[in-house]
Every structure is written in structure tokens, then in C-alpha cells.
Amino acid sequence: MKKFGLYNKFSTVPGKADELADILIKAADLISGAHGCRLYIVNKDQKNSNKVWVTEIWDSEEEHSASLSIEGVKELISEALPLLAGPPEQTKLDVLGGKGI
Amino acid sequence: MKKFGLYNKFSTVPGKADELADILIKAADLISGAHGCRLYIVNKDQKNSNKVWVTEIWDSEEEHSASLSIEGVKELISEALPLLAGPPEQTKLDVLGGKGI
Numbered sequence: 606m607k608k609f610g611l612y613n614k615f616s617t618v619p620g621k622a623d624e625l626a627d628i629l630i631k632a633a634d635l636i637s638g639a640h641g642c643r644l645y646i647v648n649k650d651q652k653n654s655n656k657v658w659v660t661e662i663w664d665s666e667e668e669h670s671a672s673l674s675i676e677g678v679k680e681l682i683s684e685a686l687p688l689l690a691g692p693p694e695q696t697k698l699d700v701l702g703g704k705g706i
Numbered sequence: 707m708k709k710f711g712l713y714n715k716f717s718t719v720p721g722k723a724d725e726l727a728d729i730l731i732k733a734a735d736l737i738s739g740a741h742g743c744r745l746y747i748v749n750k751d752q753k754n755s756n757k758v759w760v761t762e763i764w765d766s767e768e769e770h771s772a773s774l775s776i777e778g779v780k781e782l783i784s785e786a787l788p789l790l791a792g793p794p795e796q797t798k799l800d801v802l803g804g805k806g807i
Contacts, residue, residue, distance in 0.1 A: 610747070610749050610761070612713060612759075612761075626802050626803075630802065630803040630804065633803065633804040633805055634805075637804065637805030637806060642805075642806070643806055644745070644804075644805070644806030644807065645804045645805050645806060646711070646763070646801060646803075646804035646805075646806065646807065647801075647802045647803050647804045648711050648799035648800060648801050648802060649799065649800045649802060650797065650798075650799060651798040651799060651800060652797075652798065658711075658713075658797070658799060659804075660711070660713075660761055660804075662747070662806070696751065696753075696759070697751075697752040697753065698749035698750065698751060698752060698759060699749060699750045699752060700747060700748075700749050701727050701731065701748045701749060701750060702727075702731040702734060702747075702748050703731065703734040703738070703745075703746045703747035703748045703760075703761075704734050704735075704738030704743075704745070704746050704747075705738065705743070705744055705745030705746060705747065705763070705807060706745065706747065706806060706807075
């Protein structure tokens with residue numbers, strides 16, 4: 606099972622994590638139907654109330670990249686940008702195996 | 707969809723990441739059948755060849771904790787320990803929503 610994985614860490618301006626999470630859950634609705642998307646999960650960090658994480662798994666990195674131009678996603682990115690304290694940090698992964706997708 | 711999520715970061719001694727990943731994939735076979743386990747995925751970090759990540763999603767943190775005493779898991783932990791350069795680092799998450807589990 607060789608797939609592309611991604612942890613996206615979003616740091617928000619104080620008090621805006623829930624609002625950002627709501628936007629990302631809307632994005633999940635649009636993106637999760639895209640070709641090659643196996644997982645798109647929105648999380649809050651238990652220890653840091655201004656961090657939101659998105660866990661993604663895709664059949665390929667190319668399919669992930671293509672998802673950023675899905676209709677409606679750019680509009681959600683525009684809504685999210687003012688809530689961020691800085692650029693998202695990404696950890697790119699080679700998914701080796703396991704269960705659940 | 708309120709669930710418990712976990713990113714586990716394992717740092718290995720040089721050259722041992724593949725061996726650790728194989729052990730963790732064996733652990734996935736044992737753990738993924740446990741009550742409450744929704745996701746258990748083993749990954750290598752694309753940028754750092756001595757890092758292995760496990761992404762987990764559980765119905766509750768208690769069910770995750772119980773999984774560490776599943777038969778066979780302790781033996782795999784013993785096999786893994788000599789490969790590690792230090793203790794695993796955990797990021798605990800509140801899973802809010804999304805798709806794929």
C-alpha cells in the first residue's frame with residue numbers, strides 16, 4: 606500500500622481555531638470526493654487551542670495537488686487565510702501500510 | 707464525529723526506520739481489530755529517513771490505552787525499543803470531522 610500522506614498544521618490567530626475547523630470541514634466535503642482521496646480528517650490539538658491539523662491520505666501526491674483547484678476550494682482558502690497566524694506547516698509522508706482506509 | 711486521534715513520531719537510530727516500520731505494520735494487524743480502532747496507519751517521513759509516524763483514530767482515548775495490552779503487542783514493543791533513538795513523541799487530537807473512516 607504505497608500512498609501519499611500529509612499532516613497539515615494550521616496555527617490560527619487566538620480564538621479562531623473553531624472557525625477555521627468549520628471551514629476545513631466544509632473543504633472536506635468538497636475534497637473527499639476527489640479522485641484518489643482516501644482520507645481527509647480535521648482535528649484540533651488537545652494541548653494547543655490555536656492549532657488545527659488536517660490528516661490526508663491520497664493515492665498520489667499529484668491527485669492531492671489537483672484537489673486545490675476543485676471548484677469552491679479556492680473560495681474556502683480565501684475565507685481561511687485571515688484566520689491564520691502564519692503559513693501552514695506540512696509533513697509529507699510515504700504511507701506504508703496499516704488498516705482503516 | 708468526536709473521536710480521539712494521535713500522531714506518534716518515532717525517531718530511530720540511523721538506518722533502522724524500515725525495520726521499525728515492519729514491526730509497526732505487524733502491530734497494526736494486531737491493534738486494528740481492537741474495539742474502537744478506526745485507523746492505524748504506518749508512514750515514513752519523506753524528508754527525514756529516520757522518522758516513522760503512526761496515525762491513529764479511536765472512538766475514545768480509553769480504547770487506545772487498552773490496545774497497548776493486546777496479546778502480542780508488548781512483544782512487538784520490546785522488539786522496537788532497541789531501534790529507537792529516544793521516546794516517541796505524541797500529538798493528541800480531538801477528531802472533529804471529515805471523510806474516510
